[in-house]
Amino acid sequence: xxxxxxxxxxxxxxxxxxxxxxxxxxxxGWKFYDGELADFSYDAIxxxxxxxxxxxxxxxxxVSKWGYDDSDWQEVQIPHDFVSSRGQxxxxxxxxxxxxxxxxxxxxxxxxxxxxxxxxxxSLEFDGVYRNCSVWLNGHFIGRHLSGYASFSFDITDVACYxxxxxxxxxxxxxxxxxxxxxxxGIYRDVRLVxxxxxxxxxxxxxxxxxxxxxxxSALITIQTEIQYSDxxxxxxxxxxxxxxxxxxxxxxxxxxAVIEGEGLITLTQSITLENPLLWSITTPQLYTLHSRLSTxxxxxxxxxxxxxxxxxxxxNDQGFLLNGDAVKxxxxxxxxxxxxxxxxxxxxxxxxxxxRLKEMGCNAxxxxxxxxxxxxxxxxxxxxxVMIDEIxxxxxSEEALNQMSRLIRRDRNHPSIILWSLGNEEMNIxxxxxxxxxxxxxxxxxxxxxxxxxxTYGMNAQWLTMTDFHELNGFHIDVxxxxxxxxxxxxxxxxxxxKYPGQGLLGTENASTLSTRGLYTEEQSSVxxxxxxxxxxxxxxxxxxxxxxxxxxxETYPVWGARPEEAWQAAAEEDYVAGLFVWTGFDYxxxxxxxxxxxxxxxxxxxxxxxxxxxxxxxxQARWTDEPVLHLFPHWTWQGREGDIIDVWSYSNLEDVELxxxxxxxxxxxxxxxxxxxxxxxxxxxxxxxxxxxxxxxxKETVVRTxxxxxxxxxxxxxxxxxxxxxxxxxxxxxxxxxxxxxxPDADQEVSFTLEGPGIILGTGNGNPLSxxxxxxxxxxxxxxxxxxxxxxxxxAGIIKLKAQSPGLEAAQLVIQIHQADPLLPFVAVIDKxxxxxxxxxxxxxxxxxx
Numbered sequence: 001x002x003x004x005x006x007x008x009x010x011x012x013x014x015x016x017x018x019x020x021x022x023x024x025x026x027x028x029g030w031k032f033y034d035g036e037l038a039d040f041s042y043d044a045i046x047x048x049x050x051x052x053x054x055x056x057x058x059x060x061x062x063v064s065k066w067g068y069d070d071s072d073w074q075e076v077q078i079p080h081d082f083v084s085s086r087g088q089x090x091x092x093x094x095x096x097x098x099x100x101x102x103x104x105x106x107x108x109x110x111x112x113x114x115x116x117x118x119x120x121x122x123s124l125e126f127d128g129v130y131r132n133c134s135v136w137l138n139g140h141f142i143g144r145h146l147s148g149y150a151s152f153s154f155d156i157t158d159v160a161c162y163x164x165x166x167x168x169x170x171x172x173x174x175x176x177x178x179x180x181x182x183x184x185x186g187i188y189r190d191v192r193l194v195x196x197x198x199x200x201x202x203x204x205x206x207x208x209x210x211x212x213x214x215x216x217x218s219a220l221i222t223i224q225t226e227i228q229y230s231d232x233x234x235x236x237x238x239x240x241x242x243x244x245x246x247x248x249x250x251x252x253x254x255x256x257x258a259v260i261e262g263e264g265l266i267t268l269t270q271s272i273t274l275e276n277p278l279l280w281s282i283t284t285p286q287l288y289t290l291h292s293r294l295s296t297x298x299x300x301x302x303x304x305x306x307x308x309x310x311x312x313x314x315x316x317n318d319q320g321f322l323l324n325g326d327a328v329k330x331x332x333x334x335x336x337x338x339x340x341x342x343x344x345x346x347x348x349x350x351x352x353x354x355x356x357r358l359k360e361m362g363c364n365a366x367x368x369x370x371x372x373x374x375x376x377x378x379x380x381x382x383x384x385x386x387v388m389i390d391e392i393x394x395x396x397x398s399e400e401a402l403n404q405m406s407r408l409i410r411r412d413r414n415h416p417s418i419i420l421w422s423l424g425n426e427e428m429n430i431x432x433x434x435x436x437x438x439x440x441x442x443x444x445x446x447x448x449x450x451x452x453x454x455x456x457t458y459g460m461n462a463q464w465l466t467m468t469d470f471h472e473l474n475g476f477h478i479d480v481x482x483x484x485x486x487x488x489x490x491x492x493x494x495x496x497x498x499x500k501y502p503g504q505g506l507l508g509t510e511n512a513s514t515l516s517t518r519g520l521y522t523e524e525q526s527s528v529x530x531x532x533x534x535x536x537x538x539x540x541x542x543x544x545x546x547x548x549x550x551x552x553x554x555x556e557t558y559p560v561w562g563a564r565p566e567e568a569w570q571a572a573a574e575e576d577y578v579a580g581l582f583v584w585t586g587f588d589y590x591x592x593x594x595x596x597x598x599x600x601x602x603x604x605x606x607x608x609x610x611x612x613x614x615x616x617x618x619x620x621x622q623a624r625w626t627d628e629p630v631l632h633l634f635p636h637w638t639w640q641g642r643e644g645d646i647i648d649v650w651s652y653s654n655l656e657d658v659e660l661x662x663x664x665x666x667x668x669x670x671x672x673x674x675x676x677x678x679x680x681x682x683x684x685x686x687x688x689x690x691x692x693x694x695x696x697x698x699x700x701k702e703t704v705v706r707t708x709x710x711x712x713x714x715x716x717x718x719x720x721x722x723x724x725x726x727x728x729x730x731x732x733x734x735x736x737x738x739x740x741x742x743x744x745x746p747d748a749d750q751e752v753s754f755t756l757e758g759p760g761i762i763l764g765t766g767n768g769n770p771l772s773x774x775x776x777x778x779x780x781x782x783x784x785x786x787x788x789x790x791x792x793x794x795x796x797x798a799g800i801i802k803l804k805a806q807s808p809g810l811e812a813a814q815l816v817i818q819i820h821q822a823d824p825l826l827p828f829v830a831v832i833d834k835x836x837x838x839x840x841x842x843x844x845x846x847x848x849x850x851x852x
Contacts, residue, residue, distance in 0.1 A: 020120060020197035021302050026109065027190060028727060031073035033106040034082060037063060054141070059159070063106065064136035064169035070108050077727070078191055080107075081130075081184040083174060084343025084590075087775030091598045095533075098182035098590030099601045107170040107187055118162040121196045121230055125153040125203060127189035127375055130344065132173040138166055148178050149371035149393050150404040151189075151411055153203055157230075178393060179370060181336050181603075182590030184344035189374055198230040199237060199296055201304040202265070204410040208290055208308040209453050212277070216324065219277040219310045221252070223270045225292055229260045240293040241270050246278060246286050279324050280309030280416040282364045285385035287416070307382065309416025315455060315480050317505045320579035321419075323387070329573065330387070330580025331625045332365030333358060333607065334510055337374055338589040340610040340766020341776045341791045347763075348376045349730040350791065353719065355380045357612050358586055362625025367391065367509065367582045370425040370459075372408045381417035388417045389457065389509070389582070395424030397442045405443065409450040418454065421447045422509070425459040426484060432467030437476040444478070455479030459509040461561070463487055465497055472501075480579070482509035485561045486571060494571060494578055508572050508581035513562030515594070515604045516555040518615045518768055519746060519785025521635045521648075523550060526771050528599040536595040551595070551604050553635065554650065555617045559594065565620045566675040573624070573675075583621070587612060588768065602770040609768030611789040612732070616652070620677065623654040630654050631693040631701040636746035638708045639684045651678045655693035655700055663687040669694070709739040711748050713811035716803065721815075725798040726822035730763060733815060735781075735788045735805055746786045750807045753780040757804075759796035759819055765789065794819050 054061035062068055076085075088101040113122075124135070124142070131148030134141070140159040145152045160166055174185025194203070205226035212219050223241050237260065242253040252272040260266055278286035287307055294302040314322040321328050339346050339354065346354075351374065358366070366386050368377065371393040381388050390412050394401040412418050423443045430436030444456045460467060461484040468481065483506055487493045497506060517524070524530055532540070532549060542548040543564065544556040551557050555565060562568075565583075572581035588606035602610055607618050619632030632652045639647065651658050651672075658678045659669035662685065670678045682689070686707040693701040715738050720731040737748035756762055756779075764776045767784035774781060781788040792803055801817040 020195065021200065021304065022195040024193045024195075025190070026111070026124070026193050027078040029109055029111070030076050030078060030080070030187070031070045031108045032076045032080065032082060032186075033070070033073045033108075034086065034103065036104055037106060054136075054139075059139035061136045061139045061141065061169070063108065064167050065139045066110070066165045066167050068108070068167070073106075073108065076107075079188045079342075079345035079347060080186045081188045081343035081345035082172075083185040084345070084776050087777065089601060089773045095593045095597055095600065096180050096591050097177055099598060100182065100590065102174050102177075102185055104171070104173045104175055105186060107172065108167065110165050110167050111193070112165060113160055113162050115162055117160075117195060119198070120157070121155070121198055121200060121228075122157045122160055123153050123155050123194050123203070124168065125151070125192040125194055126187070127151050127191070128372075129170065129172060129187050129189070130174055130183055130185050131178060132176065134171045136169045136171075146400060147393060147404050148174075148183060150407050151372070151375065152407065153194075181592050182338055182344070184338075186345070188343070188345040190376075197301040199235055199260075199294065200228055200302045201292055201294060202226055202228040204407075206290065206292055206304060206306045206414065207451075208306055208414050210308070210310045212279075212310065212312045212324075216279065216312075217276060219274045221272045221274060221310075223254075223272070223290065223292075225268050225270070227258070227260065227266050227268065227294065229265075230263055232262050234259060234261045235296055238295045239268055239270070240295070241272070242291045242293065243272060243274065244289045244291065246288065248289070274310070277310045280311040280385075281324055282328065282385040282387065285309070285383060285416070287382060306414050307379075308414045309382065311416050313419050313454070315505050315507075315579060317503050318577050320505060320576055321507075327576070328364070328580075330365040330507070330582070331363055331621070332367060332387075332389075332580060332582035333363055333586030334367045334369035334582050334584050335586045336369060336589040337377070338587070338610070339612070340768065340789055341764020343590075343776060346374065346376075347728060347730045347793070348380075349720070349728075350732065351376045352380050353732050354587065354612055355384050355386060356719075357608060357614075359384055359386065361607070361614075361618055361622045363586070363621070364625075365389070365580060365582065366586075367422070369510070369585070372404075372411075375411070378412055378415050378417060382415050386417060387419045388415075389420045389422050390418050391422035391459075392424060392443075395427045395430065395439060395443065397439050402446060405446060406450060409447060413451045413454070420457045420480060421451070421454055422482065423447070423456055423458040423478075425510070426461040428462065431458075431460055431462075432470045434474065437471060437474045440471075440478070441476050457482035457507060457509060459484050461485060461510075465493065465500070468497070468501070481506040483507070484510035485513070486563065488560060489563060491567075491571065494575060498575070498577060505577055505579060507579040508568075510584050511563070511572070511581045512565055512568035513559055513584045513605055514555045514565055514568075514617060515551045515557040515559075516553050516615050516617055517551050517604055517770060518553060518609045518613055519636075519787075520551070520553050522552075524771070526599065528771075530600065530771070531597055532595045533597040540595045553616045554648065555615075555620075557595075565617050566673075566677075569621075569624055570675045583607065588770070593770070596770075599773065600770050601773065602768075604770055611766045611768045611787070613734075613768050613787055613789070616650075619652040623652045624675075626654075629693060629695070629701045631658065631691055631703045633689065633691040633703045633705055636708075636744075637684075637687075637689045637705040638746050640686070642684050643686070645684050646681050647684050649680045649682045649689065651691050651703075653678065653691075653693050655695045657694040659692045659694065661688075661690040661692070706741075706743045708743045708745040709741070711737045711745040711750070711810060712740050713738055714752065714805045714807060714813040716805055716813045716815040718815060718817070720817075722818045722820060723794050724822040725759065725794055725796070725819045727795055728793070730791055730793045731817060733790045733792060733803060735783070735790065735813075737783060737786055737810065744786055748783045748786045750810065751780055751782045752788060752805050752807045754790050755779070755804045755806075756792065756801060758801035758817075759799045760792050760794050760801040760817070763791040763793040765791070792817060797821075
C-alpha cells in the first residue's frame with residue numbers, strides 16, 4: 001500500500017499569511033475488509049503468541065502501521081455503508097432491520113504529512129460511524145466511540161508521523177443495533193483531518209446568539225468563542241470577530257484581547273449590533289457568516305467560520321409556532337436517513353435532493369428521527385428554509401448519554417433551522433414514571449445550559465395526557481409538549497389536553513403512519529408468497545374492506561395508533577394552539593415492514609418511496625400545504641383485460657370543484673372536501689381520463705391520464721445535468737418507460753442495465769419496490785411500476801459523462817452529464833438547480849398521470 005499525499009487543495013484563506021488552519025477531506029483512498037481479522041501482524045516482543053498483542057506495548061497495533069498487507073482489501077470511498085453495499089438479505093435477519101445481514105469490518109487509510117506540520121495540532125473528525133468503533137493510528141490506540149449517530153473527533157498530534165507515511169485504521173462493530181429500523185454499518189458520514197496552530201479555536205468552539213429588537217429594526221449578536229492553547233508559556237492574543245451578510249459584505253466587527261497563562265481553554269464574549277438585519281425565514285433563508293480571526297504577535301494563526309441566521313422563534317400557547325412574529329403552521333415530516341442505492345451513506349447531493357422533494361411538497365419542517373442527523377441535512381435545512389427538531393438517540397443521564405447530547409447541541413446550536421431540541425422518543429420504560437421525571441428534568445436543564453436560546457420537546461406516545469399529568473404533578477414541565485399520534489385515534493385528544501392545560505401549547509411530533517405503496521392499486525405480485533405478519537394483524541386497520549390485505553397506493557391502511565392523511569392533518573390544522581405536525585414518514589426506509597413479513601424488506605410509511613419517487617399521497621399533502629393549484633388524478637388508466645370493471649378514481653386537489661371526463665364524457669363535477677379526496681367509481685374503458693379543476697367558476701387546471709400501449713423506449717431524466725469535479729458530487733437519474741406516443745407505461749417491470757463513459761461511476765441503483773432483494777451496487781435494476789433510479793457520482797477531472805440505459809425489446813436511452821472543474825478553495829455544497837428540480841419532478845408527476 002502506497003501513502004499518497006492529499007490531492008485536495010488546502011483550505012487556506014487567499015492572501016492570509018501565517019494562517020495555520022487547514023481542513024482536508026479524508027473521504028477518499030480507504031481500503032475496507034469485510035469481517036474480522038485473524039492476523040494483526042504486530043511487532044513481536046516475546047516468543048509467545050498473544051491473542052491481543054495490540055494492547056501489550058504502545059504502538060503495537062499492526063493493522064494501523066505502515067507495511068501491513070491490505071492488497072486484497074476493497075477500495076472504497078466515504079461515505080460508505082458496508083451492510084447495504086454487501087446486500088446480503090436473509091430471512092433469519094430481523095425484518096424490522098431490513099433483513100440485511102449485519103457484521104463487522106475494518107477500514108484503513110494511508111496519508112502523508114510534512115515537516116511543516118510538526119508543531120501543529122492535528123485532529124481526525126468523524127461525522128458518524130455506525131457503530132461501536134475503535135480508531136488506531138500508526139500502531140497507537142486513539143479512542144473508541146459507541147454511538148452510531150453522534151459526531152466525534154480524536155487528537156492525533158502526539159502519535160502522527162511527520163516525515164513518513166501515516167496509517168489510520170478503524171474497526172467497526174455493526175452487529176448490534178441502536179434503533180428498530182435499518183441502520184447500516186461503517187463510516188457512513190464524512191471524515192476530515194484538521195490542522196491548527198497550538199493557539200486555535202476548537203471544534204464547535206463558537207456560539208452565536210441573536211436577539212432581535214421588538215420592531216426587528218436591529219439585532220444584538222452575542223458571540224462566545226472558546227480559545228484552546230496547547231503550549232506551556234503564556235501567550236497574548238487578539239480575537240477579531242467579523243460578520244458578513246448573505247452577499248459576503250462585512251457588516252460588523254469587534255476585537256478583544258486576552259492572555260492565556262499556559263495550556264488550557266478560555267472563553268471570550270463579544271457583542272455586535274446590526275442595523276436592519278436580513279432575517280432567516282422559511283421563505284427567505286438569509287444566512288450570515290462569522291469570521292473569527294485569532295492573532296498573536298500581529299500574526300493571524302486561525303480563522304474559524306460559523307454560519308448563522310438571525311430570526312426569532314417562539315412557541316405561543318394560543319397561536320402555536322411563531323417565526324419572526326408570524327404564526328406558521330409546522331407542516332413537517334419525520335425521516336430516517338436511508339436512500340436507494342446507498343443505504344445510510346447518503347451523499348450531500350442526495351440529501352439536498354431529498355430536501356428539495358420535501359420542500360416542493362410544501363413541507364417546512366423536519367424531525368431527525370430518532371437520532372442526531374447528518375450535518376449535511378442540517379446545512380441543507382439552513383439553506384432551503386426548513387425548520388428542524390434535532391433529536392438525541394439515548395434518553396438517559398449516563399456519562400456517555402450526556403456526552404452525546406452535549407456534542408449534538410454544541411455542533412448544531414448555531415444553525416438557524418434548529419427550533420427545538422428533542423429529549424427522546426416514546427421511551428415507554430420511563431415516561432410517566434419517577435425515574436423518567438428525573439432523567440428528563442436533567443436533560444432539559446443540560447440543554448438550557450448549553451443553549452439558552454431554544455426550548456425542548458419530547459415525543460410522548462400512548463396515553464400521553466395521563467403521563468403529562470404525572471409529569472406535572474412530579475415536577476417535570478417540558479418546554480413544548482410533543483405528542484405522538486392521537487392516543488389510539490381519540491379525535492378529541494388535543495382538545496382534552498387544551499381543556500386541562502389551557503396555558504400550554506403542543507405539537508404533533510409524530511403523526512399519521514399511513515401505509516401505502518407507490519403505483520400499487522390491486523394485489524401485490526411476488527415470486528415469494530407475501531403474508532401479513534400474524535403479530536401485526538391486531539394492530540392494522542384496513543379501512544376499505546374491498547382492499548383488505550393490500551397496502552395500496554390509496555393510503556387506506558394504517559396501524560391502530562395511526563390515521564389517514566386527512567385525519568392527521570385536520571387535527572393539527574383546525575386549532576391554532578397546535579403548532580403543527582410531523583408525519584411519519586417523508587420517505588420509505590429499510591426495515592419496519594409492517595404489516596408484512598419476509599420477503600418484504602422496506603417500510604411503506606413514506607410519502608415518497610425509497611428513491612424519492614412520489615406516492616399518490618404526496619399530492620394530498622402538496623394540495624394542503626401549498627398555495628399553488630394542485631390537481632392530481634389517480635390511478636393510472638392502463639387496465640387491459642379489465643374493460644367494464646369498476647375502477648376507484650380519486651383526485652387530490654386544493655381547488656373548489658373537480659369535474660371528471662372519460663373520453664370526453666362528463667362523469668360529474670364534485671366539490672373538493674376540506675380535508676379529503678374527491679372520489680368516483682368509473683367503469684374502465686381505454687382512452688383518456690381528464691380532471692378539470694375549477695375555482696370561483698373558472699377552469700384553473702387540467703390533468704390527464706391516458707391508456708398506455710406497448711412499451712417502446714426507455715426515458716432518462718435528471719434534476720442535475722451539471723456536476724462539480726470534486727469526486728463527491730452526485731446526480732439522481734430517473735428511468736421510465738414510454739410507449740410510441742410518449743405515454744408512461746405504469747406496469748413496466750423490465751430489467752434495465754446501465755453503462756457509463758467518462759469521469760464518473762454508477763454509485764447505486766434502486767426502484768422503490770418494498771420486496772426487492774436486488775443489490776444496491778449492481779449496474780442494473782428492474783423497473784417497479786414503470787420506474788427505477790440510478791445514482792451517478794463524479795470521479796476524476798472535468799469532462800462529460802454519458803450514461804446509457806438498455807433493456808431487451810426497448811429502445812435504449814442516453815443522458816449526457818457535464819462535469820465542471822471544482823473550486824479547490826471552497827468546501828463542497830451540493831447546489832441543485834431548483835427550477836430544473838421542479839421540471840424533473842413534473843416529469844415524474846406526468847409519468848404518474850399517464851404521460852401528459
